[in-house]
Amino acid sequence: MSATQASRGLRSEQQRRPLRLLHLLWRGQAWNQLVLLLLLIVALFFLVPDPSLAVEVLIYSLWAISLNLLLGYGGLVSFGHALYWGFGGYAAGLALLHVTDSLWVALGASMVLCGLLALGSGVVCLRRRDVYFSMLTLAFAQLGYFIAFEARPLTGGDDGLGNIPTPPLDLPGLSLEMHPIRDPLPYFLLCAGILFLAFAFALLYTESPLGRVLQAIRESEERARGCGYNTRMVQLITFTVSGLLAGLAGGLDAIFNGLEGLQPYWSLSGLVVIMVILGGRSTLFGSVLGALVVLLLEHYLSIFFGDWPLIVGAVFVVCVLLFPQGLWGLVRLEPFGSWGAVAWSQRLRARWSRGPGS
Amino acid sequence: MVAGAGIVSGSEGRATLLRCEQLDRWFGGVHAVDHVDLEVAAGSLHAIIGPNGSGKTTLFNLITGHTSPHGGRVWFADRDVTGLPYHRMVRLGVAKSYQVTTVFQSLSVFENVRIAAQSARWPYTFWLPASRLRDASRLAEETLERVGLQDRRAELAGNLSHGELRHLDLAIALATRPRLLLLDEPTAGMSPTETEATVQLIQSLRRDLTVVLIEHKMDVVLRIAERITVLNFGVKLFEGTPEEVRGHPRVQEVYLQGAL
Amino acid sequence: MHLVVNQIFTGIVSGAVLVLLALGLNLIFGFMEIINFSHGAFFMLGAYIGFYLLTAFGSFWWGLALVPLLLLLLGAIVERTLIKPLYRRSVIDPLLLTFGLTYIVTQLVEMIAGKQGETVNAPSQLNFQLPLGFTTYPAYLTFVAVLAGLIVLGLWLLLERTNLGLIIRAGIRDSTMIQILGVNFDRFRALVFALGIALAGVAGVLNSPITGVYPEMGNDILITAFVVVVVGGMGSFWGAVLSGLVIGVLVSLTTLFASVYASIVPFVLMILVMTFRPRGLLGTT
Numbered sequence: 001m002s003a004t005q006a007s008r009g010l011r012s013e014q015q016r017r018p019l020r021l022l023h024l025l026w027r028g029q030a031w032n033q034l035v036l037l038l039l040l041i042v043a044l045f046f047l048v049p050d051p052s053l054a055v056e057v058l059i060y061s062l063w064a065i066s067l068n069l070l071l072g073y074g075g076l077v078s079f080g081h082a083l084y085w086g087f088g089g090y091a092a093g094l095a096l097l098h099v100t101d102s103l104w105v106a107l108g109a110s111m112v113l114c115g116l117l118a119l120g121s122g123v124v125c126l127r128r129r130d131v132y133f134s135m136l137t138l139a140f141a142q143l144g145y146f147i148a149f150e151a152r153p154l155t156g157g158d159d160g161l162g163n164i165p166t167p168p169l170d171l172p173g174l175s176l177e178m179h180p181i182r183d184p185l186p187y188f189l190l191c192a193g194i195l196f197l198a199f200a201f202a203l204l205y206t207e208s209p210l211g212r213v214l215q216a217i218r219e220s221e222e223r224a225r226g227c228g229y230n231t232r233m234v235q236l237i238t239f240t241v242s243g244l245l246a247g248l249a250g251g252l253d254a255i256f257n258g259l260e261g262l263q264p265y266w267s268l269s270g271l272v273v274i275m276v277i278l279g280g281r282s283t284l285f286g287s288v289l290g291a292l293v294v295l296l297l298e299h300y301l302s303i304f305f306g307d308w309p310l311i312v313g314a315v316f317v318v319c320v321l322l323f324p325q326g327l328w329g330l331v332r333l334e335p336f337g338s339w340g341a342v343a344w345s346q347r348l349r350a351r352w353s354r355g356p357g358s
Numbered sequence: 359m360v361a362g363a364g365i366v367s368g369s370e371g372r373a374t375l376l377r378c379e380q381l382d383r384w385f386g387g388v389h390a391v392d393h394v395d396l397e398v399a400a401g402s403l404h405a406i407i408g409p410n411g412s413g414k415t416t417l418f419n420l421i422t423g424h425t426s427p428h429g430g431r432v433w434f435a436d437r438d439v440t441g442l443p444y445h446r447m448v449r450l451g452v453a454k455s456y457q458v459t460t461v462f463q464s465l466s467v468f469e470n471v472r473i474a475a476q477s478a479r480w481p482y483t484f485w486l487p488a489s490r491l492r493d494a495s496r497l498a499e500e501t502l503e504r505v506g507l508q509d510r511r512a513e514l515a516g517n518l519s520h521g522e523l524r525h526l527d528l529a530i531a532l533a534t535r536p537r538l539l540l541l542d543e544p545t546a547g548m549s550p551t552e553t554e555a556t557v558q559l560i561q562s563l564r565r566d567l568t569v570v571l572i573e574h575k576m577d578v579v580l581r582i583a584e585r586i587t588v589l590n591f592g593v594k595l596f597e598g599t600p601e602e603v604r605g606h607p608r609v610q611e612v613y614l615q616g617a618l
Numbered sequence: 619m620h621l622v623v624n625q626i627f628t629g630i631v632s633g634a635v636l637v638l639l640a641l642g643l644n645l646i647f648g649f650m651e652i653i654n655f656s657h658g659a660f661f662m663l664g665a666y667i668g669f670y671l672l673t674a675f676g677s678f679w680w681g682l683a684l685v686p687l688l689l690l691l692l693g694a695i696v697e698r699t700l701i702k703p704l705y706r707r708s709v710i711d712p713l714l715l716t717f718g719l720t721y722i723v724t725q726l727v728e729m730i731a732g733k734q735g736e737t738v739n740a741p742s743q744l745n746f747q748l749p750l751g752f753t754t755y756p757a758y759l760t761f762v763a764v765l766a767g768l769i770v771l772g773l774w775l776l777l778e779r780t781n782l783g784l785i786i787r788a789g790i791r792d793s794t795m796i797q798i799l800g801v802n803f804d805r806f807r808a809l810v811f812a813l814g815i816a817l818a819g820v821a822g823v824l825n826s827p828i829t830g831v832y833p834e835m836g837n838d839i840l841i842t843a844f845v846v847v848v849v850g851g852m853g854s855f856w857g858a859v860l861s862g863l864v865i866g867v868l869v870s871l872t873t874l875f876a877s878v879y880a881s882i883v884p885f886v887l888m889i890l891v892m893t894f895r896p897r898g899l900l901g902t903t
Contacts, residue, residue, distance in 0.1 A: 077710055128892055130709065131653050135848050136892055138841060139885040146882045209476050209491060210484040212465075216473050219462040226456075228448035228477040228534050237482065266841065270717065277714055307729050313721030320715045321703060 030207055033285040037199055040288060041192045051184040052256075053299050057292050058191040059252045064275040064287035065202050066245035071273070072281030073206055074238050075218030077134045080141030082268035083121075084114040084243040086148060088250025089260035090155055093164040096255070103167040103255070110251030111244045118243020122236050129221070141265040148262055160261035164254055180256050191252055198245055202284055205241065214238055274316050280326025289327050375400040375435055375568050376538055381420050382429030383413075383592075390416040392592035393430070398538070398585075403560070404570045405579045408589035409612065414572045417589070418540050422454050423447045434538065449478070453536035455544060459523045463516035467507055467526060470515050472498040474533035497533060505529045505559060521552040528559070539563065541571040545578060557582060580604065588612075620753045625874045626867055627750070631759045631828070633866020634766035638821035639843035640850065640858035641773060642814035648790035648853040649810040651709070652701065655716040657818050658840030659723035662833065664689055664819025665826040666727060669738055678741035678827075685823050686816040693815030694808045701811070702804075720837070728833045735832025762824045769820065770859060777855070786810060790853065842869075845884040849891045851901020861899055 041058070048054040063085055070076045088110035095106040125136040148155045155161055169176040169186055180187045205211045217224040217231050224231050254260040271294070279290020294312060301308035323330050378396040383389075391413045398404045406414050419425040421432055423444045431440045434450060442450075462470050476494035489495070502508045505525040510518065518526060524544060531539060544560065545553040557578055563569055573579050579586060580600045588595040588603060590612050596603065603609055639661060646654045667688060668681030700719065704711045739745075740758040747754040777783035785806060788795070822835075829835060846865055850857030865884055873880040891898060 075710070077713065124889060124893060128896055131647075131713075131852070132848060132892060132896070134653070134713075135844050135888065139845070139888050142841065142885050143882055143889075150878060204487065205484045207487040207489070208484040209473075209480045209488045209494075210482055212469065212473055212488045213477075213481070216462045216465060216470075219464060220460045223456075223460045223462060223530065224473070225443075225445045226448060226454060226534075227474040227530065228445050229481055230445050233482070237484070241484075266837070270721070273714070273717070274721075307725050309721055310725035310729065313718050313725060317700070317715060317718040317722060320711055320718060321700065324707060324711065 030203060030283075033203060033283060034196070034200060036285050037196060037288060040292070041196070044292075045188065050299065051188065052181070053295065055180070055184055055188050055191055055256055056253075057295050058188070058195050059249050059256065060272075060275065060291040060295060061288040062191075062195050062198055062252070063246055063249035063272055064279065064291045065199060065284050066242045066249065067272050068276045068281060068284060068287040069202060069205065069214075069238055069245075070242045071276050072283075072287075073211065073218065074214050074235060076235065076239075077273070078125075078137040078242075079134050079266065079269045079273065080121075080137035080139075080144075081242075081246055081272050082263075082265040083141040083144040084118060084246035085250035085253070085268070085272075086260070086262070086265060087117055087144060088114045088247030089254030090148070090161055091247065092251030093161045093254045093260050094154070096165050096167060097161075097163070101165070101167050103169060106167060106255065107248060107251050110247040114247025114250070115240055115244035117247075119236070119240045122239035122243070126232055126235050126239065138266060138269075141269055145262075145265040155260075155262070158262050160259050161254070162259045164258045164260070166255060166258065180258075187256060191256075194248070194252065198248065199284060199288075202245070205238075206284065210234060210237065274312065278316055278319050278326055280328030280330075282325060283328055286326050286328035289331075293327060372399040372401060374398065374433075376421065376570070377433040378417075378421065378430065379433070380430035381417065381427050381432065383416055383420055383425060383427050385416075389592050391420060391427075394589070394592070394594045396587060396594075398568060398570055400537075400568050401564065402568055402584045403564055403582055404568075405583035405586045406570065406572050406589060407574070407576075407579055407586060408595075411591075412589040413592040414589055415542060416592075418454060418542055418570075418572065421447075422452060422540065448534055448536070451535070451537035452540070453531040453534050453538070454540040455524075455527050455531050455542060459520075459527050461515040461518075461523060461526050461530065463514070465515060466511065467513050467515055467518070468498060468502065468511040470526060471501050471529050471533045474498075474530045475501065477534060497535075501529045501533045504532065504562075506555070521548055521555075524548070524556065525559070532563075536567055538568045538570065541569060541573075543572055543574060545573065545575055553578065621874065622871070623751075623753055624755065625870045627755055627763075628759070629867030629870030630863060631763050631866070632870060633863040634763045635821050635825045635828075636839070636843055636846050636866055637770060637859050637862035638766055638817050638824075639839065640846040640862050641770065641855065642817035642821075643843060643847050644853055644855065644858050645786070645810055645817075646814040647847070649786060650701075650712075650807050652712040652716065654811075654814065655713060655840070656696075656719040656723065657716075657814070657843065658836030658838075659720040660689060660693070660815045660818040660836070661822040661825075661839060662727065662831070662836030663692075663723060664822030665738075665831045665835065666731060666822075667819070668823035668826055669736060669831050672738065678739075681823050682820070685819045689816045689819035690812040693812030696815075697808045697811040702807075720840075724833050724836065731833070733833060735830050735835075737830040738826040740827040758827060762828075765824065766821075769817070773817075774855065782809075842884045845888045848888055849884075849898055851898025854898065854900045854902070857898055857900030864899075 044054045044057060048057070063081075067078065067081045070078050070081075091110040091113040092106040095109040100106060121137070121140045125133055125140065128136065149157055151157075166178050166180060169178050169190055176186050178186045206215075213224060213229055213234050216227075217229070217234060221231050250260075275290035275294045276287050277290070278293060279288065280286025297312055297315070298308055301311055305311070319326060374397050376396070376398040378394060380393045380395060381391050382393050383391040394413070394417060396417070406417065408414055416425060420427050423439070423442050423446070426441050431438060433439065434447075434452060437450070439447060439450065462473065465473070472488070472491075472494055475497040476488065476491050480491055480494065499508065502511055505528055507522060507525055507529060510522065515523070515526060528541075528544070541560065545556050548556060553575065560569060560571070561582055571583075583600060585597065586600060586603045587597045588609050595612060596606050596609050598606070639657060643654060643657055646652055646657075664685045668678070668685050671681040671684060672678055696719070700715060701712055704715060740756075744758040744761050746757050748757040748760050750760070777787055789803065789806060789810075842865065846862045847858055849865065850859070850861030865887065868887070869880050869883050872883050
């Protein structure tokens with residue numbers, strides 16, 4: 001091989017690597033989503049002018065991810081996911097108001113309460129499949145709403161649970177006072193960290209044997225039973241984990257706002273369903289995208305246009321009709337086959353490996 | 359093991375793996391399975407035949423626990439398993455292939471089988487990625503090779519042809535390491551070549567497990583079955599070797615009219 | 619005692635409205651296997667259209683007559699354009715679509731008509747009290763119950779005694795089979811959906827003098843309507859009728875004796891039924 005040929009080959013090898021990285025990212029290997037998440041968090045930090053919006057995106061992303069475990073991976077459409085969000089908020093708020101001033105205890109209380117709540121309601125809801133399941137989750141959400149409404153001394157009724165004190169951020173080695181409204185940066189970092197860890201956990205969950213069985217059950221519950229699995233147990237575990245994470249999100253939200261308000265749980269549940277579907281239910285990162293887009297739409301549209309839910313609803317309907325893979329599928333240009341980003345990066349790669357000028 | 363009610367030496371002194379005692383089941387006004395007794399010897403290949411509606415599939419469902427019997431009992435390896443849910447039966451070693459093929463459509467062929475393979479030891483594990491389960495992966499590979507689908511391992515199950523789907527269905531059942539395999543019309547809808555391939559496959563299974571099959575293709579049944587049970591309107595009409603079945607006048611009248 | 623009897627009647631009336639909604643839901647679910655989350659939105663739409671016709675023509679009866687026709691048309695259009703593309707996809711997609719539709723319709727109505735809602739007066743011809751045994755009862759409410767009963771009967775006759783009904787029932791029983799038999803199943807889907815929607819619209823018009831019209835009225839009643847369907851047994855005609863009346867009366871009585879809990883009666887009932895009798899009161903597995 002001549003010197004020029006060799007050097008040409010070497011050059012294209014070096015040039016190939018960054019493209020290969022890009023290609024790997026696009027190809028959607030599951031763990032690449034963590035990298036994407038990191039990039040998104042950084043982008044949020046620098047690009048979003050309103051810091052509290054950025055924090056909300058992180059918190060709602062966590063909530064959306066928790067629902068996606070059920071909806072996207074499990075095929076279980078829950079219309080009552082706001083229940084765990086709300087009660088997670090109450091748990092954290094009540095813990096901080098009456099019992100503790102530790103952030104971690106408060107968040108722990110959210111997770112434990114919602115985990116138990118999800119376990120209990122899951123046992124009933126999962127007795128039935130499909131529609132009945134959805135209706136039962138709705139019923140539990142309505143019940144929860146009713147309890148929240150009526151238990152004024154505890155929850156503040158429709159005024160909400162207010163004056164939640166903001167605990168300091170206690171980490172080994174430092175304790176940081178947080179003032180989320182004045183200076184959201186520490187809280188942003190806290191939520192980013194928690195989101196990252198939760199995302200990694202959820203990703204592990206979906207890639208684990210249990211997670212794979214969950215998806216198999218979505219495809220065919222009967223066949224999964226035929227492989228020896230107690231399908232109800234698999235779904236129940238997922239339901240509990242999902243509720244637990246939703247409770248964590250709710251707790252984070254309540255502490256951030258200093259308030260856990262009360263909205264009708266059924267429409268709030270609808271909002272997170274829209275986030276998951278819009279973003280793309282087949283990947284966890286899709287849910288993050290969905291939360292991002294819906295919140296951005298809400299934030300910016302509501303300035304000009306009082307009826308922003310109309311636009312979100314229209315986008316959602318268009319999405320269901322034309323882009324069932326959601327935004328993430330759109331970004332990867334899946335519907336467009338050979339014009340897709342994956343195909344393009346493959347073409348580019350092939351061209352580079354032939355070397356420039358060939 | 360104590361010799362209890364279940365151990366009866368079948369033909370040639372082999373132990374009885376499956377015993378059904380007076381199984382009975384109604385569906386509305388139809389007596390789908392009418393006090394049927396069945397004994398399957400370990401290591402044998404037992405066929406169940408009968409006209410449509412004679413209760414063959416219902417009998418399978420009673421054995422696997424999909425349907426609970428209105429009367430009678432089922433014994434598997436000397437253990438009373440009557441009424442156990444299907445997933446428990448699978449754990450005990452009874453697997454069924456499906457009349458209407460159901461696989462995990464949007465998962466790959468390999469994944470389909472691996473999910474079956476991992477169920478024995480790792481059903482509820484969520485703290486490590488599934489790809490780390492080496493023994494399950496190995497079992498899946500071996501099973502795929504056995505049914506001849508190893509070249510299609512990366513393909514989405516939804517894209518397979520009918521014959522391939524049946525083999526995948528079989529592979530999933532095999533990956534649960536059953537002792538008893540129930541096959542419900544395994545060659546349905548197959549061309550003669552595909553049928554032959556499937557028959558070879560079924561015969562190759564005999565060295566590790568017991569097979570009971572429902573089949574309509576008489577040439578297949580008469581060729582490979584050791585023992586044949588004939589059902590009609592839920593009642594066991596006759597049971598015997600292929601020669602005995604072939605020669606039985608009542609069976610000929612009911613079912614084999616012109617088929618021989 | 620008068621009060622209790624009156625409450626029971628009121629319960630029957632509100633139950634009647636629920637029955638109309640539940641029957642529409644059952645038809646759509648049975649024939650198309652779609653959970654129509656937009657059912658409440660059409661209930662509300664029907665009520666608003668009725669209200670506008672009332673203000674335009676000064677007569678309630680115009681609304682009652684025209685709304686079913688308009689909604690038949692609208693239902694067919696919606697089915698053909700929005701729902702039809704989703705049949706080949708998963709079970710979840712039509713559910714999500716109808717859910718999104720609700721969002722859009724509710725928002726549109728809020729934009730056009732405002733959030734507060736309006737009161738609707740009962741037609742003057744029925745604005746009196748009807749003597750009913752030892753008590754009196756508003757004639758309009760009695761009319762609602764009677765008309766709903768007639769509609770239920772009419773629907774039953776349609777399903778049991780006509781060819782159209784035969785096809786619908788067959789389609790509910792086994793959709794694959796009747797397609798093989800050569801029925802243009804697709805067109806019937808549009809018809810069944812339209813029929814269900816029209817029922818919802820009529821229920822909306824009938825209900826409007828009772829609660830007024832406001833954009834959220836559909837969402838509020840939809841959940842209860844679903845409970846009625848599930849408790850009665852999904853796909854069961856008389857199950858929906860029975861459970862609608864039962865739930866209507868139960869809620870009404872609870873409002874009298876322990877009004878705080880009235881709003882959750884349907885849900886507690888549903889949870890109980892789902893736990894102890896999953897197929898519903900009159901449903902088949």
